[in-house]
Amino acid sequence: MMKLLTLNSHSIVEPDYEEKLRDFSGVVLKEQPQVMALQEVSQSMTADRVPEETLKASGYVPCRPRESMEPAAVRLDNHALRLALLLKAGGWPMTWTWIPAKVGYGRYDEGLALFSAWPVEETDQFFLSGSRDYGNWKTRRALGMKLHTPSGLQWFGCVHLGWWQDEEEPFREQWKRLSEEVEQVWTAEEPVPVWLMGDCNARADVRGEGYDLIRSGGWYDTYELARTRDQGDTVRGPIDGWRESGVPQGMRIDYIWCSRRAAVETSRVICNGVNGPEVSDHYGVVAELR
Secondary structure (H helix, E strand, O other): OEEEEEEEOOHHHOOOHHHHHHHHHHHHHHHOOOEEEEEEEEEEOOOOEOOHHHHHHHOEOOOOOOOOOOOOOOEOOOHHHHHHHHHHHOOOOOEEEEEEEEEEOOOEEEEEEEEEOOOEEEEEEEEOOOOOOOOOOOOOEEEEEEEEEOOEEEEEEEEEOOOOOOOOOOHHHHHHHHHHHHHHHHOOOOOOOEEEEEEOOOOOOOOOOHHHHHHHOOOEEHHHHOOEEOOOOOEEOOOOOOHHHOOOOEEOOEEEEEOOOOOEEEEEEEOOOOOOOOOOOOOEEEEEEO
C-alpha cells in the first residue's frame, strides 16, 4: 500500500500555532504517509538560520536550484523543519525539502514542502506564475521529488495554483507551464508516473474551469478513482482569495492527481474537526493506494 497526504498548512500564520503544530504532527504519526505535500509553509524572514548539523539531522535535503534561484536559507521557526523534528522524535522520520515562493503577509518566507519516507533520487523546482517577483503575493512555484518507491521511480509534485478568474496570473497559464515542465523535464527521458498534490484553487463542482482543464489533460483525480470516499470538501467557509467569490459552505479545492489511472482504495479528508483536529483554514486529504 502507498499512502499520500496533502494539506495547505497555513502554518505559522495560524492562531494557536504551537498547539496546531503538535496536533498535526500527531495526525501524521498516526497516518504514517510515505509522501506528504504541504503548501503555505512559512518561516519568519528575520529568524536565525538553522545550523547545518541540525538541518542534516532533521532529514533535510536542499532542492536543486534552477536558473538564478539561490538555495533557500532555512530558519529556526520554519514550519517544515519543526514538523520534521517532531516526526523524527515520534518514530516516523522523513526526508524533506522546502522552497520559498514569495513574501507572505509582509513578514514571512512562504513556500512549499515535500516529505518522503522513501529514498530521494532527485529534486526540482520551477515557476508556475509569470511573475518571478518575490515580493508579489501571486508568485507561484512548484516543487518536486523523484523517489525510489517499491514500484520503481516516480515523481511527486507539490503545487499551489492561482485562480481561474485572475486576469494578472490566470490559472490556465500556470497550468500550461506546469504541464510543459512535467512533459519536458520530469518525464522526457523516462515516462514514470507523476503525482501532483496540493491546493489547486479550482472547485471540483464548477464546470469549464480549472478542474475540467486538469482532467482534460489526462490527469486522474484520486478522489474520483477511490473505491471508498467521503464528502471530500477541503474548505469550509470563506478563506483568503475566495471571500469575494460567494463561497459556498464547502468546497473541494485540494487534490491528489495522478498521470495514470491508479488503484485507489480510499480517499479521506483529515484535520476537519471530525477526522482529526482542525489545524489550518484548509482540511487535509489522504489517499491510500494499492
